[in-house]
Amino acid sequence: MSDILVRGGSMDGTIKIFVAVTKDLVEEARKIHKSFPIATAALGRTLTVAAIMGQNLKNDADSVTIQFRGDGPLGNIVAVSDSKSQVRGYAVNPFVDLPLNKNGKLAVGKAVGKGDLSVIYDLGMKEPYSGRVPIVTGEIAEDMTYYFAKSDQIPTAIGLGVLVDTDCSVKTAGGYMIQLMPEATEKTAEIIEEKVRNAPSITEMLEKGMTAEDILFFLTDGFDMLVSNETVTPVYKCKCSERRMRNAVISIGKEELKRIIEEDGKCVVECQFCNSSYTFQKDELLKMYELAR
Secondary structure, three states: OOEEEEEEEEEOOOOOEEEEEEEEHHHHHHHHHHHHHHHHHHHHHHHHHHHHHOOOOOOOOEEEEEEEEEOOOOOEEEEEOOOOEOOOOOOOOOOOOOOOOOOOOHHHHHHHHEEEEEEEEEEOOOOOOEEEOOOOOOOOOHHHHHHHHHOOOOOOOEEEEEOOOOOEEEEEEEEEEEOOOOOOOHHHEEEEEEEHHHOOOOOHHOOOOOOOOHHHHHHOOEEEEEEEEOOOEEEEEOOOOOOHHHHHHOOOOOOHHHHHHHHEEEEEEEEOOOEEEEEHHHHHHHHHHHHHO
């Protein structure tokens, strides 16, 4: 099943739903970061929800960034999406290995730990809009649900999952997000809540061969739903370039550049999102020094 992101809404405009299949996307992230299963699951879930949230962005230049700053062994987890659901991300320590939790599942919550979850929207304004909440469980989906309830104050149900195979590759991955609009009644909220509570996990549904549309209609059964014809293919795509890295080096300022030129004679910059490496020699650094403030 190829990666896809579908969106739908109820005929009365009270329900909005997104469902994503992200196996290829998460596998690409795993290969880039050479991550162990726990990091693959944690980062994969975060990349998936970022891809879904990207569909609420309106302009090509807009972006949404999710940051889990936990005290667990994974360190910070970051995922960024644009309006086309082109995502990139990383976990600071992708080589974490912990025993399975009491349910026999990957101990993602323990690996993330306690701390803060931030969501930053860069919509081309002077200042990005950001919200921050405490990490509740570290299981990603529950924390993102809590974020929407507390920061954005939108009743939201989120399901995320990554199933890792015995060879550490990604067997299946995906997620959904259901949001209730202000006009939604308490009865609608109760029905959706019960549907989500009793539904199998997203990975179970995908393992059974359900498509993204199947899952969309299953979770909203009983409501008159419309599915958008405009599907999206979420992909892992880094946006680093030599020009961006050069600008990043210039931004560190003249004093630091002078120190690098005198002590090292060159500068190597590595992109955290894709592990690409950029080397700037002394003559280039001297030009950057002239441009720096």
